[in-house]
Amino acid sequence: METTAYDDCWLRYEPVQSSARRSTYRTLCSHVFTSTAGPEFGVIRDELHTGLTGLLGREPHLWMHPPRSTDGFLAVGRRERMAVVRAGVDKHEIEALHAEGFIIRSVEWEGTDCLVITGATNAGMVYGTFHLLRLLATGEPIDELDIVEEPKNDTRTINHWDNPFRRSVERGYAGSSIFDWAQLPALRDRYRVYARMLAAVGINGIVLNNVNTQTPSRPGENPAIADMAGWQLLDSSQLPKVAALASVFRRYGIKIYLSVNFAAPVLMGELDTADPLADEVVQWWSETFDAVYDHVPDFGGVLVKADSEGQPGPHDYNRTHAAGANLLGRALAPHGGRVFWRAFVYGSHDDRAVQAYNTFAGLNGAFHENVTLQIKNGPIDFQPREPVSTLFGALSETNIACELQITQEYTGQGVHLCYLVPQWKEIFETDTHANGERTSVAELLAHGDQNGVAGVGNIGADPNWTGHYLAQANCYGFGRLVWNPDLEIESITEEWITQTFSDDPAVVETVASILHDSWPAVLDYMTGHLGLLHMMYNGNDVVENHYDPAPGEWPAYHGADDDGIGVDRTDYAEQYPEPLAEQYLSVDDCPTELLLFFHHLPWEYEYEGTTIIQRLYDNCTAGVETVRSMRDRWASLADDIDRKRHRHVAERLDEQLVEAKQWRDTLIAFFDEYADIPAQTQHSDESEP
Ligand code: GCW
Numbered sequence: 024m025e026t027t028a029y030d031d032c033w034l035r036y037e038p039v040q041s042s043a044r045r046s047t048y049r050t051l052c053s054h055v056f057t058s059t060a061g062p063e064f065g066v067i068r069d070e071l072h073t074g075l076t077g078l079l080g081r082e083p084h085l086w087m088h089p090p091r092s093t094d095g096f097l098a099v100g101r102r103e104r105m106a107v108v109r110a111g112v113d114k115h116e117i118e119a120l121h122a123e124g125f126i127i128r129s130v131e132w133e134g135t136d137c138l139v140i141t142g143a144t145n146a147g148m149v150y151g152t153f154h155l156l157r158l159l160a161t162g163e164p165i166d167e168l169d170i171v172e173e174p175k176n177d178t179r180t181i182n183h184w185d186n187p188f189r190r191s192v193e194r195g196y197a198g199s200s201i202f203d204w205a206q207l208p209a210l211r212d213r214y215r216v217y218a219r220m221l222a223a224v225g226i227n228g229i230v231l232n233n234v235n236t237q238t239p240s241r242p243g244e245n246p247a248i249a250d251m252a253g254w255q256l257l258d259s260s261q262l263p264k265v266a267a268l269a270s271v272f273r274r275y276g277i278k279i280y281l282s283v284n285f286a287a288p289v290l291m292g293e294l295d296t297a298d299p300l301a302d303e304v305v306q307w308w309s310e311t312f313d314a315v316y317d318h319v320p321d322f323g324g325v326l327v328k329a330d331s332e333g334q335p336g337p338h339d340y341n342r343t344h345a346a347g348a349n350l351l352g353r354a355l356a357p358h359g360g361r362v363f364w365r366a367f368v369y370g371s372h373d374d375r376a377v378q379a380y381n382t383f384a385g386l387n388g389a390f391h392e393n394v395t396l397q398i399k400n401g402p403i404d405f406q407p408r409e410p411v412s413t414l415f416g417a418l419s420e421t422n423i424a425c426e427l428q429i430t431q432e433y434t435g436q437g438v439h440l441c442y443l444v445p446q447w448k449e450i451f452e453t454d455t456h457a458n459g460e461r462t463s464v465a466e467l468l469a470h471g472d473q474n475g476v477a478g479v480g481n482i483g484a485d486p487n488w489t490g491h492y493l494a495q496a497n498c499y500g501f502g503r504l505v506w507n508p509d510l511e512i513e514s515i516t517e518e519w520i521t522q523t524f525s526d527d528p529a530v531v532e533t534v535a536s537i538l539h540d541s542w543p544a545v546l547d548y549m550t551g552h553l554g555l556l557h558m559m560y561n562g563n564d565v566v567e568n569h570y571d572p573a574p575g576e577w578p579a580y581h582g583a584d585d586d587g588i589g590v591d592r593t594d595y596a597e598q599y600p601e602p603l604a605e606q607y608l609s610v611d612d613c614p615t616e617l618l619l620f621f622h623h624l625p626w627e628y629e630y631e632g633t634t635i636i637q638r639l640y641d642n643c644t645a646g647v648e649t650v651r652s653m654r655d656r657w658a659s660l661a662d663d664i665d666r667k668r669h670r671h672v673a674e675r676l677d678e679q680l681v682e683a684k685q686w687r688d689t690l691i692a693f694f695d696e697y698a699d700i701p702a703q704t705q706h707s708d709e710s711e712p
Contacts, residue, residue, distance in 0.1 A: 300340075
């Protein structure tokens with residue numbers, strides 16, 4: 024058993040402070056009648072017991088039958104099994120409801136005021152339960168409820184980049200992997216708590232292991248461990264472990280997926296080819312998946328990184344990505360499994376932006392029906408800001424998923440606060456003009472039950488799960504926004520703060536202001552906020568650094584030279600349909616925040632009343648001032664937040680300020696070196712201790 028205590032994140036269930044609210048909540052929720060028809064109802068009863076005990080200050084009574092002579096009660100179950108649900112919910116409503124949707128409604132039954140939670144599936148009722156608990160935790164009225172909720176995206180997954188046997192996490196900044204393959208199938212309570220956290224925000228799938236299923240060994244590493252890699256999870260010795268994890272997550276409506284290696288038939292020592300058109304390869308995958316389903320009957324499917332950054336793929340056999348993906352798709356189809364095939368491919372660093380489109384757009388319509396192309400939000404690689412990938416609008420006949428990064432590889436990792444919900448909202452709202460019409464990324468993704476959104480996770484074995492306490496907001500916000508991309512950023516932020524810290528309006532407002540300022544600040548000091556990117560250090564380690572400032576290392580990404588700065592990405596802009604292509608190609612119409620992504624401009628190019636170079640200087644300087652103000656605002660909350668969490672965040676913000684200055688100074692010196700135009704800026708460093 025684990026002995027480390029870990030944080031409750033957004034499931035703290037602190038006592039409701041307002042006595043009027045508490046009294047209504049107690050009337051309706053002190054007595055709970057739930058169905059027992061299915062393991063999910065164990066989850067529902069447990070969560071209601073934990074949540075209501077915390078929120079209402081006393082344990083609820085859990086009934087097996089409708090309670091009599093109470094002032095009110097909460098009922099959770101299927102319509103066909105419960106008269107109280109039938110009293111308020113029509114059969115057709117359930118028939119029309121999304122499989123994971125739910126209804127929460129105030130109902131009068133036999134003279135008693137009741138609240139019912141129902142849905143078409145048990146998973147829907149798990150979501151409904153968490154939704155109700157969130158209403159209570161955020162102080163919402165519940166006396167006249169009529170809520171019908173359905174997820175907008177069908178697949179909502181977390182991709183773990185966990186290296187199972189090393190227990191390391193690629194791009195993880197919150198300690199080692201939470202999954203302990205050496206001890207599995209022995210289970211840990213932490214898995215269950217993780218499942219609760221995810222179900223509370225609507226996640227319905229997790230990929231257990233890194234898309235890099237083979238990674239080179241590192242100096243000093245125990246060879247016995249280094250030789251073991253993610254591709255071995257398909258081995259029969261590992262499947263009972265996968266099954267054990269599935270047994271925990273399934274009750275929360277979360278399916279298990281694995282990243283697999285395209286060359287597994289060879290790596291496992293059984294065949295001498297992985298050619299997708301070879302009969303023995305087809306048979307191998309079919310038998311391998313049969314064995315997986317023997318252990319995990321509801322296994323979700325696989326995620327594949329192929330022909331990318333050293334991982335094998337169909338190109339090794341002169342076959343297309345479609346041939347490779349369809350091989351796996353056909354083998355999984357009899358079991359209802361799915362293939363998420365990643366579009367992150369590039370052959371060189373020179374013109375990386377155009378490569379994914381060039382590889383995949385021509386394959387539109389060529390994929391098997393259970394194959395989904397998983398596309399990173401932008402064409403480069405999870406930079407602080409990128410335009411959306413041209414692929415989203417180019418795949419009308421292909422299932423698509425958007426891959427976002429919750430972990431902060433290029434946005435300050437475990438130290439810098441960078442609240443990413445506004446970035447994701449911008450991506451979802453971007454109009455792709457696919458098929459000549461207004462069509463946002465969110466609309467394209469929501470269209471079709473094989474589409475979805477994946478987030479590269481930011482949790483690890485750290486007691487606070489995400490390394491930086493405030494980075495919990497990114498995990499929370501990802502789930503909420505992916506469930507419903509129409510949610511307002513501010514409401515996601517506020518509900519997270521209220522559940523995590525306090526419902527005191529002054530605290531909510533201050534923490535929200537800090538979160539909302541954080542991404543623009545990072546954009547200012549790490550990029551100059553005109554569309555530049557990838558000025559982070561790479562280094563020679565197997566896993567590149569991507570953290571420290573090193574703008575001189577990869578000039579091709581940002582285009583700095585003696586004449587100017589930015590990259591002429593005409594080729595990339597032309598991959599967009601009109602009017603987007605025209606807009607991006609015009610210096611005057613290109614959005615300011617993407618200007619130097621698409622254009623190489625002279626240092627002294629006059630832009631909006633100033634010059635490009637001066638604007639870069641100003642933005643880099645302003646970013647540091649914002650971080651300083653974020654730090655000071657956080658300091659003002661010392662009496663409102665428990666010392667442990669307050670101090671942790673205060674320390675991180677101190678460190679962020681030091682590093683933001685380093686970013687500012689490095690970028691300004693770098694620009695000046697080329698432009699030979701000294702910076703005219705003022706900052707407040709003098710006042711720093
Ligand atoms: O840019 C790279 C990251 C790698 C990652 C890769 C990918 C998992 O630096 O760490 O590998 O993207 O998304 O496949």
